[in-house]
Amino acid sequence: MAITDRFCPKCGGHSEREGLCDHCKVAETRWLTCEHRVQSIHCPSCGAQKQGNVWSDTDRERADLAMDLARSAVHLHPELRSPRINVKINTLSTNRSRATITVQGVLYHQQVTGSCDVEIAWNKEQCDRCNRISGSYYEGIVQVRALDRIPGPYECQMAAAIASEVELSLQTGGERLSFISNMSETTEGLDIVVGSQHIGLLIAHKITAQLGGRYTTHPKLIGEKNGRPLYRITYSVRLPRYQKRDVIRFRGRYAEVIQVESNFLRVFDFTEGNIKTVREEEVDQLIGNARDAVDAMVAFAKGDTIGVIDPDTYATHECAAGKSFNIKAGQYVRIIRDGDHLVVLR
Ligand SMILES: [Zn+2]
Ligand SMILES: [Zn+2]
Structure with missing residues (x-):
């Protein structure tokens, strides 16, 4: 043995350096320590997961979560090289699982193996969102109304679909408290009760962007939270007097609304077969909406006049078909009624 050789003070064996071999x-x-117990908190109503104090939505399975929870309980020495962690989960009951963890690696040039057990507690707690919903908490109401009329079924349906779309995109983006707690049709229109001011504003904005009209906000002080004033806001949406596909009578002719601007309408003139701009005050009468039109058979066509069979009475009405409207006997047209008169749409 050379004089430069070092000896381990503990076992007396050969050591590669000063100190222990x-x-x-x-x-x-x-080198391996495990927490005896970890817990997972999830909301029994919506399945959201709580980490620390933060709730988040997840669609991960319990088995998947268990793996992560078990790994999070393992603490390894920083000198351990190439660790391989193996986890086996045993379900003990609905709210308990046991993870058996085996770790292999290389520590100070020695192959090492160790293992430990971790108990996983599956605890339930109502999440922040479900808590607010069940407590009827809300921060605003979007009231969808229309100017001098009641919003139609199509508009209510569209507004509801827009609201749900906004909710989905905010929730997906992590805004858990931007929820819709209630949507109901009233005799005046549609009421959408919302959990945050942000979602209320977005819904009002998108509805008017898509259906026209405008909205105003009406805050009401309801109290204080953490020293800050707490408001509940009514987003008052006013859809325009006319809506897309409305059939109107103006200057003795019929037209269909194709676009609603703040003071005028863009319409398709049935008589001339072209697009016109009409001021609201020029409209003599709202006849109906093209969505409510019905099919009627054409009995004859003669120049600009066609004979249409009334689907209710089977009587033939002579109607103005308008220019360049190629329709033949036996074909169907869409009609809407103006009193006794049948208006042929195109
Ligand atoms: Zn030694
Ligand atoms: Zn929940």
Whole structure:
């Protein structure tokens, strides 16, 4: 043995450096520690997961979560090289699982293996969102109304679809408290009760962007939270007097609304077969909406006049078909009624 050789003070064996040999160093090192117990908190109503104090939505399975929870309970020595962690989950009951964890790696040039058990507690707690919903908490109401009329079924349906779309995109983006807690049709229109001011504003904005009209906000002080004033806001949406596909009578002719601007309408003139701009005050009468039109058979066509069979009475009405409207006997047209008169749409 050379004079430069070093000896381990513990086992007296050969050591590669000053102090303990690798073997004794490994024996002295607590390289694997596990927490005995970890818990997972989830909301029994919506399945959201709580981490620390933060709730988030997840669609991960319990088995998947268990793996992560088990791994999070393992603490390894920083000197451990190439660790391989193996987890086996055993379900003990609906709210308890046991994870058996085996770790292999290399520590101070020695192959090491260790294992530990971690108990996983599956705890339930109502999440922040479900708590607010069940407590009827809300921050605003979007009231969808129309100017001098009641919003139609199509508009209510569209407004509801827009609201749901906004909710989905905010929730997906992590805004958990931007929820819709209630949507109901009233005799005046549609009421959408919302959990945050942000979603209320977005819904009002998108509805008017898509259906026309405008909205105003009406805050009401309802109290204080953490020293800050707390408002509940009514988003008052006013859809325009006319809506897309309305059939109107103006200057003795019929037309269909194709676009609603703040003071005028863009319409398709049935008589001339072209697009016109009409001021609201020029409209003599709202006849109906093209969505409510019905099919009627054409009995004859003669120049600009066609004979249409009334689907209710089977009587033939002579109607103005308008220019360049190629229709033949036996074909169907869409009609809407103006009193006794049948208006042929195109
Ligand atoms: Zn030693
Ligand atoms: Zn929940």
